Amino acid sequence: MVPSDSSPRMAPDMWAFEALYAQPPQLxxxxxxxxxxxRLGDVELVSSGDTILLALRDYTVDYSDKKGVPSEIAIIRADQPLDAAEYASALEQTWDWPEKEAALAQCQHCVLVSEFMGRGLDTEERLEILQAVMHVLIANGGITAISQTNAGCLLDPQRYLQAHADGFNYYGVLNVRFFNISNRPGEMLMDSLGGAAFGVPDVQLHFEALDPAEVSRFLFNTGVYLVQHGDVIQDGHTLTSIDGQSKWPCQHEDALAAPERVVVDVRAGDRPTTGRG
Structure with missing residues (x-):
């Protein structure tokens, strides 16, 4: 289903995250x-128990055969014990939480949270719902960590709340990942992850001599811009480089790092000339 905002977008993915608990969750x-x-106005409790389903009657989607269908939120208790090994990739790509390993080691229970029938809402509405649900579940208590499925990272619940209180509204929506290129000393790849949930490509940059911290800010800000405005960076367009002086051309390409997807590839001035990318 295509989002109802008019900016150019791909079909968005459903957003989802996992709330991880050390003790059985009280929901x-x-x-x-x-x-x-x-936070969200008229909310109806459709079902309770191991699966809680909530209908958001102020956030509706029109279909060709039915108008005004409420977006819904599903909160599902996993019926299997949590396996920490399943979060190895997210653990590796979480950069701002020194206690992440210790927190994950405590987690024994998982609750899956996802939108349902909501991908046709405007991007800002979907973000508002996602953030409201995360805030409410954290405030409900007991969450030790959050696995942000679309962004491929773990979040410290309290850091998430503080970041949003400080005005960083896209914290936890996108993640910037870092990879060293095997058998090519000095070559690095960084990309954003999370844009697909909002119908836009992620951004990648393959480089050698740049500062990864500056590249991270560049990719995050570019990813946020795409979430806000749609897939508006066309092939051949340029972005102002990290130094603010030169221009870096862009091209839509297959991602160099999994998952398979199309990304906006940014061609930095020091881009390696050997191999793909």
Whole structure:
């Protein structure tokens, strides 16, 4: 289904995240409904129990055969014990949480949270819902870590709340990953991950001599721009480089790092000339 905002976008993925708990989660459907209603207006508790389903009646999508279908939120308790090995990749690509390994080691229980029937909403509405749901679940208590599925990273729940209180509204929406290129000393690849949930490509940059911290800020800011405005960086367009002086041309290409997807590839001035990319 195509988002209803008019900016150029791919078909968006469904957003989802996993709330990880050290102790069995205490989740009451009516409590969560009331807390979400304070942020999102008219919220109906459709079902409770191991699966909690909440309908957001102020956030509706029109289909060709039915108008005004409410977006829904599914909160599902996993029926299997948590396996920390499944989060190895997210652990490796989490850069701002020194205690991440210790936190993950405590986690024993998982709750999957996802949108349902909501991909046709405007991007800002979907972001508003995602952030409201995350805030409500964290405030409900007991969450030790969050696995942000679309962005491929782990989040410290309290750091997430503080970042948003400080105005960093896209914290936790996108992640910037770092890879050393095997058998090519000095070559690095960095990319963003998370744009597909909002119908836009991620961004990648293959380089040698640049400062990874500066590249990270560049990729994050570019990724946010695409989430806000759509896939508006056309092939051959340029972006102002990190130094603010030169221009870096862009091209849509297959991603160099999994998952398979099309990304906006930024060609930096020091880009390696050997091999693909």
């Amino acid at each position: 009451d459907g009516e409590t969560l409904r009331a807390a979400l209603a304070e």
